[in-house]
Amino acid sequence: MPSYGPEVIGPPPRDPDQKYWDPDIQTMDPEKLRALQNDRLGVLLRKVFDLPVPLFRDKLTAAGIAAPEDVKTVDDLRHVPLTVKQDLRDSEGEHPPFGQYRFTDARAAVRIGTSTGTTGTPTISLWTRRDLWIEYESSARTWWRYGYRPGMIVTHAHPAYLYGGGPMLSGSYEYFGMLNIWVPPPDTDELAEQGLRFWTRVKPDIPFMGFSTGRFFEVASKVGIDPKDAGLEFKGMPGFGMGKGMPLMTAGAECYAYVGGACGQMPGAHINEDWAVVQAVDPATGEDVPDGEWGDLVVTTLDRDNGLVRYDLEEACAILREPCPCGETSIRGLWGGRFKDLMAVQGKRFQAAEVESALRHVTGVTEPTLEWQMVKPAHEDRPLVVRVEKGAGATEDDAVLAGRCAAAVREHLGIDATVEILARETIPRSGYKAARVVDE
Numbered sequence: 001m002p003s004y005g006p007e008v009i010g011p012p013p014r015d016p017d018q019k020y021w022d023p024d025i026q027t028m029d030p031e032k033l034r035a036l037q038n039d040r041l042g043v044l045l046r047k048v049f050d051l052p053v054p055l056f057r058d059k060l061t062a063a064g065i066a067a068p069e070d071v072k073t074v075d076d077l078r079h080v081p082l083t084v085k086q087d088l089r090d091s092e093g094e095h096p097p098f099g100q101y102r103f104t105d106a107r108a109a110v111r112i113g114t115s116t117g118t119t120g121t122p123t124i125s126l127w128t129r130r131d132l133w134i135e136y137e138s139s140a141r142t143w144w145r146y147g148y149r150p151g152m153i154v155t156h157a158h159p160a161y162l163y164g165g166g167p168m169l170s171g172s173y174e175y176f177g178m179l180n181i182w183v184p185p186p187d188t189d190e191l192a193e194q195g196l197r198f199w200t201r202v203k204p205d206i207p208f209m210g211f212s213t214g215r216f217f218e219v220a221s222k223v224g225i226d227p228k229d230a231g232l233e234f235k236g237m238p239g240f241g242m243g244k245g246m247p248l249m250t251a252g253a254e255c256y257a258y259v260g261g262a263c264g265q266m267p268g269a270h271i272n273e274d275w276a277v278v279q280a281v282d283p284a285t286g287e288d289v290p291d292g293e294w295g296d297l298v299v300t301t302l303d304r305d306n307g308l309v310r311y312d313l314e315e316a317c318a319i320l321r322e323p324c325p326c327g328e329t330s331i332r333g334l335w336g337g338r339f340k341d342l343m344a345v346q347g348k349r350f351q352a353a354e355v356e357s358a359l360r361h362v363t364g365v366t367e368p369t370l371e372w373q374m375v376k377p378a379h380e381d382r383p384l385v386v387r388v389e390k391g392a393g394a395t396e397d398d399a400v401l402a403g404r405c406a407a408a409v410r411e412h413l414g415i416d417a418t419v420e421i422l423a424r425e426t427i428p429r430s431g432y433k434a435a436r437v438v439d440e
């Protein structure tokens with residue numbers, strides 16, 4: 001546990017010109033880093049048996065691991081069974097409300113939240129002060145890589161209350177030492193306007209970036225606010241769009257919100273290996289897949305009060321081990337989306353995000369924002385049904401726009417699509433993540 005005092009509220013100041021937030025860890029010799037992981041893994045497994053933590057203890061003993069000493073190193077983790085979200089959900093159902101996978105009593109924690117519940121009943125997350133401190137320190141490495149520094153003004157529009165994302169992001173910005181403007185998610189035009197108006201009064205140094213950036217642009221044009229006056233600009237996150245997949249930045253609020261951060265020099269994100277063992281695993285065998293290939297994202301958290309052992313997020317992950325020219329020594333991770341979101345049609349497997357990036361190439365549908373939906377494919381051989389709102393100011397016939405969209409989908413994904421062009425504001429808007437795939 002950190003001692004009580006100023007260091008609990010904030011970190012010691014750093015020289016703004018230093019290259020890394022935490023140079024000792026971020027440039028640690030990989031062998032030393034591995035030894036640190038082995039030590040911390042031993043402590044975690046010791047707790048599983050001694051506390052005990054029944055869900056993990058029972059899984060270990062069922063796999064023939066009778067004592068923590070049976071798993072000596074990170075390499076031995078391949079013998080440890082995987083745990084998926086449904087296991088946590090079942091445990092909470094059988095032993096409500098917290099289940100039998102906690103390492104601390106709920107009253108030792110200071111924060112509680114739930115997952116979004118997009119894939120079933122939300123599970124409950126608990127964080128002690130130490131757990132929050134690990135998340136905040138992890139995120140600080142990333143903010144520093146981006147060039148953020150204490151004293152800057154930053155903003156976000158994450159959902160709040162029981163959903164853990166908003167408080168986590170706000171807390172991490174405040175811990176880092178930035179002035180944090182938390183505006184409401186732009187679920188309605190009125191809420192979007194509130195945020196925009198506030199940004200014209202107190203302009204963030206770091207422009208808003210998030211799933212709902214397009215929403216703010218759309219409402220700005222409706223209510224006559226120049227996006228520049230609110231500090232808005234379209235800007236990609238560092239390291240995105242390089243090679244396959246996205247940088248592995250998060251392993252979910254319930255596991256490790258800030259598991260990695262992109263330096264922008266190479267594909268992927270640097271993994272905080274001092275606080276997690278991150279693996280790309282073949283779930284059928286439990287073995288790591290070869291480097292650079294997609295496997296299940298499996299995370300074992302280290303050095304926390306509340307941990308997860310071999311937690312399989314059922315999302316695609318690839319691990320890269322070549323040294324990065326930025327000087328950081330960790331492995332890097334790529335994220336390839338949730339397996340549940342993977343769709344198949346006409347012999348191709350793809351994700352909604354790939355359809356979206358294809359449509360972004362089409363002029364006439366992207367201004368002020370690209371708004372679209374697709375019907376989840378139910379028949380292997382039929383064309384994919386895609387609906388796209390006509391862009392503001394587009395003068396082309398709907399048929400011409402539809403043809404361009406279908407051509408873009410064919411070019412980028414190799415899939416035949418039937419595209420329907422809709423009037424502006426036909427598709428429901430969302431303040432956070434828009435629903436792009438509908439069942440029909």
Ligand SMILES: [Zn+2]
Pocket residue numbers: 263264265266270324325326327328
């Ligand atoms: Zn790097």
